[in-house]
Amino acid sequence: MSAFQVPIATNRCATGIPTGRLAIWWVLASEIVIFGGLVACYLLFRFRHPEWAAEAEHTKLAAGAINTFVLLTSSLFVVLAHVAASNKDTVNARKYLIWTILGGLIFLCVKAYEYTSEISHGYTITRSVFWAFYYTATALHGLHVIGGMTIMGLLLPDVAKGKNLQRVEYIGIYWHFVDVVWLFLFPLFYIASAAS
Amino acid sequence: MSDNAHSEGHVHSAKPYIRIYCILLVLLVISIVGPMMGGLTVMLVTAFGVAVVKALMVAAYFMHLNVEKKYIWYLLAMAAIFLAVMFFGVAPDVMNKDGVNWKRLDHSAPSSSTAPAHH
Secondary structure (H helix, E strand, C coil), rough: CCCCCHHHHCCCCCCCCHHHHHHHHHHHHHHHHHHHHHHHHHHHHHHHCCCCCCCCCCCCCHHHHHHHHHHHHHHHHHHHHHHHCCCCHHHHHHHHHHHHHHHHHHHHHHHHHHHHHHHHHHCCCCCCCCHHHHHHHHHHHHHHHHHHHHHHHHHHHHHHHHCCHHHHHHHHHHHHHHHHHHHHHHHHHHHHHHCC | CCCCCCCCCCCCCHHHHHHHHHHHHHHHHHHHHHHCCCCCHHHHHHHHHHHHHHHHHHHHHHHHHHHHCCCHHHHHHHHHHHHHHHHHHHHHHHHCCCCCEEECCCCCCCCCCCCCCCC
């Protein structure tokens, strides 16, 4: 095999962690700063503006709860895909990946319904700083959902052939992170308003 | 799975993940119903406290951080420390209402003395 056929980085393992998985964790470390920075800024503003609770009452708690359920369920599906891939069960690995993609699709449909409803009632991104944070955080998160779904879709042909099955685990780790981010966005934008 | 350190050699079971999922759903219900009972403390514990527990469970069991090498923990801790430096570095300035030789201007309140007269 020529040295040029396989990149050198995929052949070495200085940390004892497979290079692909290590790369995913580095990506997630940078994502922690991105989403964490956004959430930290929101919290700083939120502490200074208790009146934002009134604004937050216009977000849809039921839709947020449904989306949390959908993302948790899709997280289960992707970890089941990982289990199936570990057992070399390509049929189930592919099936669970497709179900995960469908979960992402349902999440985006619910989010689109929310956006449509909120915008039609005048709650646009320029209405106030609260809504600017709301749209920025949820849309950035939505882009990550779309990114995850796209990568899972690209993996499907290889998974069906039993090639590069380790990538099922890598996209799974990413998808769980997207789920974790939503677990924090949900109470910040939906539940805090209900309690006020 | 050629380079998967977690999965070589034995058949994996889905049952532990389904059990974790069920616990996560119970926590989700608590995080929704709890804040409706009222009170800041109850809201903080049931909404944000439970969110932290849910996130830790997903990270530990679904992302396999509980069996991951310490290198990954250090990597994530580094990101968290950067975040904490940003938050606590900025927070005192954002949260304070006044300081030495400065005072925060309230742009949201109408100013009667400085507003130009409208004709």
